[in-house]
Amino acid sequence: MYRIALVGAGFIGGVHAANLAAHPEVDFALVYDVDADRATALAERYGAQVAVAENDVFDRDRIDAVLIASSTDTHARHLRSAAAAGIATLCEKPIDLDLDRAAAVVAEVQRAGILAMVDFNRRFDRDYAELHRVVTSGEVGDVHLIQMTTRGPTLPPLSYLAVSGGQMRDQTVHFFDLARWIAAADPESVFATGSTVIDPSLADLGDIDLSAVTLRLPGGALVQIDSARQIGYGYDERIEVLGSTGLVEARRHRTGSVSRYGRGQVADDGMHAGWFERVSASYRSSLDHFVSALQNRSPVGPTLSEALKAQAIAEAATQSLCSAKLEHVRYPAGSA
Amino acid sequence: MYRIALVGAGFIGGVHAANLAAHPEVDFALVYDVDADRATALAERYGAQVAVAENDVFDRDRIDAVLIASSTDTHARHLRSAAAAGIATLCEKPIDLDLDRAAAVVAEVQRAGILAMVDFNRRFDRDYAELHRVVTSGEVGDVHLIQMTTRGPTLPPLSYLAVSGGQMRDQTVHFFDLARWIAAADPESVFATGSTVIDPSLADLGDIDLSAVTLRLPGGALVQIDSARQIGYGYDERIEVLGSTGLVEARRHRTGSVSRYGRGQVADDGMHAGWFERVSASYRSSLDHFVSALQNRSPVGPTLSEALKAQAIAEAATQSLCSAKLEHVRYPAGSA
Amino acid sequence: MYRIALVGAGFIGGVHAANLAAHPEVDFALVYDVDADRATALAERYGAQVAVAENDVFDRDRIDAVLIASSTDTHARHLRSAAAAGIATLCEKPIDLDLDRAAAVVAEVQRAGILAMVDFNRRFDRDYAELHRVVTSGEVGDVHLIQMTTRGPTLPPLSYLAVSGGQMRDQTVHFFDLARWIAAADPESVFATGSTVIDPSLADLGDIDLSAVTLRLPGGALVQIDSARQIGYGYDERIEVLGSTGLVEARRHRTGSVSRYGRGQVADDGMHAGWFERVSASYRSSLDHFVSALQNRSPVGPTLSEALKAQAIAEAATQSLCSAKLEHVRYPAGSA
């Protein structure tokens, strides 16, 4: 049994709390939040204790691992605390919105040598994991082209968007990580272009709600990603990988398998209403993976280094949005 | 080039005329119909000549083969004429609604030794042919169960139904033939039960508009067929074959491949409006097959014997509709 | 919180235990099994107590409801005990393999007036529930034909089959219940025919491993059910309902949504390996439903009466397997 503490008792903290409580190898020991009431509510519901002070969490005598699900601007600080205490860490993305600060934290964590993983949970989605397996096994030959779609049902609140770092760093970054992981290669350059088709006021934030990104990989393989903040038909993501000998696709998910045949049309069950219905199972799988890594001291991924690389691509993509040019991706030293 | 004459210039005669005219190996030479105007119209459209008398068709000096697409009650007479003249024949089903009369004709044609085929065109449907190939190749192991669906969009006119022989002999018989062909076996017994859910007045004709049929094959394999005269969503047929090691299915056909994603539902293109849109291509394929048989003197199928067997199953099924019992199928001597 | 006791700690008892433990409204209080070790193992894993004697379970001071998941031959006894104690009951099917004994128990439970439900869990499957909703709402018009498929991956052990009551009572009975529920009608008559295509030795048990069943409903609607004990491609079940204006289908379930495009073929994710992967979620949903019924004293279904009716159909179907005739279904008095 691993004693795991949770930092952050907001929406995603609640998701993690339920998974921690249900996991047979985990003792959900402690929960901390700047808002003590939120922490208490979660603790009571799942039989955990409330940490009075932030530092209580980073106590190796009480805690084997910490799950960081607090607000983005606190991730770096908590990672440093965990590194200092020598406590294994599963951290929500991003490490820090500022790439240089993120790189500095990663360097510090690497020196401390703790087991650390960033929760790019989509790698643990059943279908994406299978797609990765197919590609890695060579079933479709060399990767030539990856097509990715990430589309949300509704524009997040402007207050959220204002501190999100923009669409590349907040939404598309998941697919930068997936692209690297699937292709087993670091993109060399990126072109991105975007628009505000949903809410023109986003332009005031320097942000967009629709974008098309192209990545170039070593050897000439290409990646296309379309990202939309708000679509009219639910939540939609999909990936297809064109290899030299075949294609593998992780198709759109539907809510069920019921078809209604009427005159001229057949209406099937549609898309999930929101992102959480689509990906919630992958949070459990990523926790499983982290716990296995604790057990086996096995290689843990996505590592902080890898998260840094995904951020570096987002950085170059953000630059390309302005320059309208293909931009070279500069990976930080720490992301070797 | 084969000089082929067409007997019958109604709707299905028109379909055959177009296919005869377009076939590179066929000289569409002659058309006959009791209604001379209909014959003339077809002849002019496709550059054929009109046969003044029925006997003109059965002239081996002018004609290499005849395609019989006239009314059901004339098929037997024309088959006899073709046999007497030694002219190869492609005949619309059925040979004769009366099984004994049909058997007598088949015996006569067999003695004459002409090449003769019954136009159970669905055997030449691209998907059914592929399904047959898969089953025959052993890809799904031994046949255990066949499920068939045959459903039309609208009840045919009562005038047609009154002389059709009933749902088993008119509609389901196509699938009796397909079942025998796919399973490569002669059903031993049949249970059928039916209802008039669309038009109760059918009961006055001793007919039904909905039925469920079960066939037993040698060795214990089973076949289920549902037949509906009128459904609300277009024309629908499908076949699936459960084998000992796998399943093969020829799915429902749709009019196209367009999907419309809306909130909660995805609407795909629906079913064809009528049977002809669904199966028209198979009329061309069956003509191709007949012409190949003329060229190669190759085994030709479905033979008259096989058509007789399908009719024999329809006969027993019709009996079961009344008896509410599993009925033994008695195959006529000529159908060996 | 409802204090619920579990009787039976075998495989399906284990499934219920996990669901009871995870349910927010349930206090998983007690577990009993004739094998005390099995009971102890479950109790320890999920924090329940072990009942030393069977009677401890039926104590209204300690327990609000009991979940009966013990061996089939004990269901009737436990139902009687629950009725006597006035404790609400969720009981695995069947009530008793003998229809008369089952009817007697149902009468007793009805007199006691306890809330009682039989766990025909497939009614709570997401897709079947949606299909039921579509049919009930009238979206496809009047029910004309229901087609059902139930196929397992491997023949159960002969030891199990020997006491199962045969394919109709053990496997197909789920779909007799679903057919009644979907059509909102009691079948009037049934024809069944079966074979032993997998294991001829089943014939010695008077059992079959493949069957085709046809039900007739009041008004002429028909139902076709194919049941197979062992197929080569995993676990397969599906339902389609042909209505007067359209069709609704709950399609086969696949393990995922990954497609692999190769030369000439596209290979999609296949079927689940076993029945449990396919239906496990519906056990949670049926428990939810039972707990809601406890809360609201709401109408609870499937009731014991309804389970009795499904059994009555299985009885007539079993008879038809021998008689090769359409058999009238006789519903017991208690199943009004």
Add this chain to the structure above:
Amino acid sequence: MYRIALVGAGFIGGVHAANLAAHPEVDFALVYDVDADRATALAERYGAQVAVAENDVFDRDRIDAVLIASSTDTHARHLRSAAAAGIATLCEKPIDLDLDRAAAVVAEVQRAGILAMVDFNRRFDRDYAELHRVVTSGEVGDVHLIQMTTRGPTLPPLSYLAVSGGQMRDQTVHFFDLARWIAAADPESVFATGSTVIDPSLADLGDIDLSAVTLRLPGGALVQIDSARQIGYGYDERIEVLGSTGLVEARRHRTGSVSRYGRGQVADDGMHAGWFERVSASYRSSLDHFVSALQNRSPVGPTLSEALKAQAIAEAATQSLCSAKLEHVRYPAGSA
């Protein structure tokens, strides 16, 4: 009946010849080719006459319309001849590989006022036409994003590629036309990047075999197109249009509707082997459209102006391949 002459008796000329011969409103009068033998072969097969000299074709007394299917470098000359003779013209794309020369020809044809259409046949594909109808009807709201895929099964011969103008002008140009047509808007700018993943020697021709293109439309809508010359699984094209309220997709075409269920996988019929199987029906539809235009003097599309615009986009895309920048599209004066 319209007397139509065919110029060009190569592969695509042969396709047009068959369609001209089968069209009920067309008298396939004349065929010309620089290779007289090819012309003669087609003429004999379809009952047309052979034009001895090129000029015989452009004779308004004999011919109502001409179909230009000769080699690319002759299109402009034949268009001029048709314009001079006042003969309606259906011309294979492109008008001329050189955009300025093409613009000059278009101006000349416009001055002559003949009915002229470029055979961007995919507009007449059943599914693309339906997708266009859905978008135009407003069913998915405002166009936000179009995703297009165009992938061939095998690299064309280098001899062909050497004179093709490159992937943008030869392959992707079809989708530039479709994008304009579907969005009802002229792209403002384009980014393109490409690679030689199949044959590095293409680089010597200044060409590529894989590319990713992004278009920006007025108002901020985006288009992504991936083009591949050679894939391992047949011929593949698809289009999806994300609108403000929904999505519409013209899915990949399969060769049939047969599914084979095996352990763990379901193998469906795959893609067509080549482009012709996929799009051949649209050649008939585009001819139908042209003949309707002749009959009704109705607006004819795709016009030469529109073809010129598609070429202008290809021109800017080709430039972007080198500059690695988003390039402004400059439409020639004649393409208003």
